[in-house]
Amino acid sequence: xxxxxxxxxxxxxxxxxxxxxxxxxxxxxxxxxxxxxxxxxxxxxxxxxxxxxxxxxxxxxxxxxxxxxxxxxxxxxxxxxxxxxxxxxxxxxxxxxxxxxxxxxxxxxxxxxxxxxxxxxxxxxxxxxxxxxxxxxxxxxxxxxxxxxxxxxxxxxxxxxxxxxxxxxxxxxxxxxxxxxxxxxxxxxxxxxxxxxxxxxxxxxxxxxxxxxxxxxxxxxxxxxxxxxxxxxxxxxxxxxxxxxxxxxxxxxxxxxxxxxxxxxxxxxxxxxxxxxxxxxxxxxxxxxxxxxxxxxxxxxxxxxxxxxxxxxxxxxxxxxxxxxxxxxxxxxxxxxxxxxxxxxxxxxxxxxxxxxxxxxxxxxxxxxxxxxxxxxxxxxxxxxxxxxxxxxxxxxxxxxxxxxxxxxxxxxxxxxxxxxxxxxxxxxxxxxxxxxxxxxxxxxxxxxxxxxxxxxxxxxxxxxxxxxxxxxxxxxxxxxxxxxxxxxxxxxxxxxxxxxxxxxxxxxxxxxxxxxxxxxxxxxxxxxxxxxxxxxxxxxxxxxxxxxxxxxxxxxxxxxxxxxxxxxxxxxxxxxx
Amino acid sequence: xxxxxxxxxxxxxxxxxxxxxxxxxxxxxxxxxxxxxxxxxxxxxxxxxxxxxxxxxxxxxxxxxxxxxxxxxxxxxxxxxxxxxxxxxxxxxxxxxxxxxxxxxxxxxxxxxxxxxxxxxxxxxxxxxxxxxxxxxxxxxxxxxxxxxxxxxxxxxxxxxxxxxxxxxxxxxxxxxxxxxxxxxxxxxxxxxxxxxxxxxxxxxxxxxxxxxxxxxxxxxxxxxxxxxxxxxxxxxxxxxxxxxxxxxxxxxxxxxxxxxxxxxxxxxxxx
Numbered sequence: 071x072x073x074x075x076x077x078x079x080x081x082x083x084x085x086x087x088x089x090x091x092x093x094x095x096x097x098x099x100x101x102x103x104x105x106x107x108x109x110x111x112x113x114x115x116x117x118x119x120x121x122x123x124x125x126x127x128x129x130x131x132x133x134x135x136x137x138x139x140x141x142x143x144x145x146x147x148x149x150x151x152x153x154x155x156x157x158x159x160x161x162x163x164x165x166x167x168x169x170x171x172x173x174x175x176x177x178x179x180x181x182x183x184x185x186x187x188x189x190x191x192x193x194x195x196x197x198x199x200x201x202x203x204x205x206x207x208x209x210x211x212x213x214x215x216x217x218x219x220x221x222x223x224x225x226x227x228x229x230x231x232x233x234x235x236x237x238x239x240x241x242x243x244x245x246x247x248x249x250x251x252x253x254x255x256x257x258x259x260x261x262x263x264x265x266x267x268x269x270x271x272x273x274x275x276x277x278x279x280x281x282x283x284x285x286x287x288x289x290x291x292x293x294x295x296x297x298x299x300x301x302x303x304x305x306x307x308x309x310x311x312x313x314x315x316x317x318x319x320x321x322x323x324x325x326x327x328x329x330x331x332x333x334x335x336x337x338x339x340x341x342x343x344x345x346x347x348x349x350x351x352x353x354x355x356x357x358x359x360x361x362x363x364x365x366x367x368x369x370x371x372x373x374x375x376x377x378x379x380x381x382x383x384x385x386x387x388x389x390x391x392x393x394x395x396x397x398x399x400x401x402x403x404x405x406x407x408x409x410x411x412x413x414x415x416x417x418x419x420x421x422x423x424x425x426x427x428x429x430x431x432x433x434x435x436x437x438x439x440x441x442x443x444x445x446x447x448x449x450x451x452x453x454x455x456x457x458x459x460x461x462x463x464x465x466x467x468x469x470x471x472x473x474x475x476x477x478x479x480x481x482x483x484x485x486x487x488x489x490x491x492x493x494x495x496x497x498x499x500x501x502x503x504x505x506x507x508x509x510x511x512x513x514x515x516x517x518x519x520x521x522x523x524x525x526x527x528x529x530x531x532x533x534x535x536x537x538x539x540x541x542x543x544x545x546x547x548x549x550x551x552x553x554x555x556x557x558x559x560x561x562x563x564x565x566x567x568x569x570x571x572x573x574x575x576x577x578x579x580x581x582x583x584x585x586x587x588x589x590x591x592x593x594x595x596x597x598x599x600x601x602x603x604x605x606x607x608x609x610x611x612x613x614x615x616x617x618x619x620x621x622x623x624x625x626x627x628x629x630x631x632x633x634x635x636x637x638x639x640x641x642x643x644x645x646x647x648x
Numbered sequence: 649x650x651x652x653x654x655x656x657x658x659x660x661x662x663x664x665x666x667x668x669x670x671x672x673x674x675x676x677x678x679x680x681x682x683x684x685x686x687x688x689x690x691x692x693x694x695x696x697x698x699x700x701x702x703x704x705x706x707x708x709x710x711x712x713x714x715x716x717x718x719x720x721x722x723x724x725x726x727x728x729x730x731x732x733x734x735x736x737x738x739x740x741x742x743x744x745x746x747x748x749x750x751x752x753x754x755x756x757x758x759x760x761x762x763x764x765x766x767x768x769x770x771x772x773x774x775x776x777x778x779x780x781x782x783x784x785x786x787x788x789x790x791x792x793x794x795x796x797x798x799x800x801x802x803x804x805x806x807x808x809x810x811x812x813x814x815x816x817x818x819x820x821x822x823x824x825x826x827x828x829x830x831x832x833x834x835x836x837x838x839x840x841x842x843x844x845x846x847x848x849x850x851x852x853x854x855x856x857x858x859x860x861x862x863x864x865x866x867x868x869x870x871x872x873x874x875x876x877x878x879x880x881x882x883x884x885x886x887x888x889x890x891x892x893x894x895x896x897x898x899x900x901x902x903x904x905x906x907x908x909x910x911x912x913x914x915x916x917x918x919x920x
Contacts, residue, residue: 515764517760517761517762517764518764518766518767520722520725520758520760520764521758521760521764521765521766521826521829522766522776522780523722523725523753524720524722524753524756524757524758524760524830524839525753525754525757525758525776525777525780525829525830525833526750526751526753526754526777526780526781526833527750527776527777527780528750528780531780535766535768535776535779535780536766536767539767539768540767642767642813643767
């Protein structure tokens with residue numbers, strides 16, 4: 071045996087030694103897994119970063135003023151417009167046959183593809199189109215004349231052309247340059263008067279209408295309470311009619327003011343001429359902004375850029391939301407999200423407190439917990455349907471019947487609105503808060519609870535002064551997640567209160583100042599509306615990016631604020647044990 | 649419970665309790681305890697006098713912490729616990745049906761194994777027992793805070809930063825803060841559950857000095873794994889083994905001439 075063993079060892083020795091220095095089996099090594107994990111992370115980060123970069127790039131570039139090309143085609147057509155984008159396309163056989171041999175060769179060399187440019191021609195009122203594709207092979211001449219203006223106006227989209235004449239106070243004036251002080255002052259005065267007239271119509275006349283409506287409702291209330299034939303009704307009627315007469319006198323006065331402002335504005339006009347020679351006279355008051363696109367200095371470009379941003383952030387939308395600003399949508403989104411947090415935070419925290427601290431841990435609690443977690447997986451549109459049915463129709467309907475009978479059949483709370491949207495989203499996000507709060511409560515060290523109880527504190531005192539503060543950072547994490555989820559949600563909101571255009575903000579100067587029943591605008595819905603519901607989809611596309619960027623920034627800002635609060639709490643309450 | 653059990657040897661406990669305190673405070677009588685089906689304490693009978701320090705020693709799992717936690721009913725937090733026998737504080741049964749647990753715990757201070765300061769300021773930590781009792785008078789709170797911190801030998805170190813977070817203190821300071829918190833409400837009994845096990849030797853020495861100083865004011869019951877510590881700080885020592893009280897008596901006797909063979913084996917390091 072010994073001999074055989076010796077021999078065997080001798081024979082196998084080189085093999086055995088080789089085996090000893092053989093590299094570790096791949097399956098026993100960690101590196102491949104590491105590469106997979108790292109790769110997955112890198113891919114994820116790349117996708118997120120790419121998405122954000124795409125949104126940010128398009129968002130930042132949208133408002134930069136572009137030059138205006140005047141393009142002459144082979145058939146003599148002249149087009150003026152902003153080059154919007156370029157793409158490759160496959161020209162039809164007839165189009166190819168009509169081309170010069172030189173162009174035919176070039177297209178054949180490019181596998182039958184030719185390039186074309188989309189021009190934003192504007193002048194929808196004259197041409198009936200906003201954009202026009204022009205194939206490069208049709209172009210005979212491309213110029214950038216300095217006198218061409220890009221004019222943003224209140225109606226019909228932008229106008230591209232040059233100024234023919236200017237009328238100030240009904241008299242035609244020669245204008246040498248756009249900076250002519252008389253012209254600039256007249257334009258500014260016209261815009262001011264236009265804004266003033268709008269403000270009077272919206273605020274002052276709005277307030278009168280509001281009061282007239284309130285008077286009507288009061289009368290209706292008296293009628294519902296005491297009947298049409300009662301003395302109270304007649305008294306109320308007389309009193310309210312007297313008040314209404316005063317209001318109507320006020321209204322007439324204000325209407326006359328508006329009329330006067332409009333009349334003054336009628337005298338200030340600019341006559342433009344488009345590239346094809348068509349003339350168009352516009353009131354100065356309707357010109358939001360105009361600039362010589364091809365003769366702009368850097369400062370001029372920047373001024374246009376920031377003035378567009380200012381309008382976007384601080385004004386109301388116009389032109390079916392594709393132009394103007396998104397202030398009501400920003401306001402609506404922020405207000406709705408805040409309301410949602412106010413609703414979801416106490417509700418979720420209280421639920422989790424009971425589940426974790428008081429409920430007897432058993433089958434029932436497990437079922438509740440599983441159900442809560444499953445709620446997070448219900449499609450959000452289902453919450454919208456529920457919110458519409460339960461909050462708006464059932465709850466809101468009852469509120470209307472109880473508190474606003476005089477307004478019926480017009481619903482007050484019995485339809486979608488800010489409050490119902492916030493509550494619907496609160497319902498949607500409450501599982502997040504419950505789960506996070508439960509985790510946070512479970513993470514409070516047992517020793518702290520015991521310390522408090524040993525001091526003679528009751529369970530509630532312990533929870534209030536020790537457990538909750540200590541769990542607060544974790545609870546904040548849950549609220550942050552809920553906020554991010556809620557702020558980006560659109561589908562359920564379309565059912566419970568978000569509209570394309572909300573004429574009134576949920577907060578204004580009319581009693582009771584905060585109107586939770588009003589429908590509102592939302593950035594998420596705005597994106598959908600501008601991108602997919604507007605007539606002018608091509609013009610809406612950049613706005614989609616800008617609005618997306620804005621929504622992401624808004625959520626980002628809200629998250630940062632919440633995270634800063636959380637970190638302060640964490641420093642205060644968690645700290646290090648040793 | 650009468651003090652004569654101290655001399656009348658019961659079947660499985662050896663008693664030779666050192667007297668000298670100011671009357672009986674706590675009387676554990678025939679206490680048995682079960683966690684579900686498992687019995688953790690077997691018929692423990694143990695009287696304690698006011699102003700004396702009693703050390704509970706014994707190997708891990710012998711029931712000394714369980715016994716300590718019975719005294720202020722911290723074990724109530726555990727599910728499936730059942731108890732027979734009684735613990736009397738000044739003759740009142742703390743396990744009586746109408747006993748007020750919260751009021752009871754206010755009469756007892758407790759210091760835990762690991763320092764467990766609350767996530768609040770040093771001041772708020774110390775006056776917490778008064779705060780939960782509804783005391784709002786600022787002068788009373790401040791006076792109590794100073795007195796408690798002085799008796800925990802911490803006042804000089806923290807008097808300038810009472811409003812800073814207690815979590816910023818060192819481990820030893822935190823434990824002394826916990827002692828200050830435990831004595832703030834002027835309890836009758838101070839329960840200490842291995843108060844030095846998470847501390848370094850210097851901090852341990854400070855806590856031991858503190859215990860010696862507190863002797864006389866408070867009735868102290870201290871659970872410890874450290875037999876030198878038990879020998880240094882206590883008047884009486886109780887040796888427990890497998891849920892039974894083996895020997896309870898004068899610390900000197902327990903450590904030098906134990907009357908029970910098991911105690912002898914344990915204190916000489918033969919097991920445990």
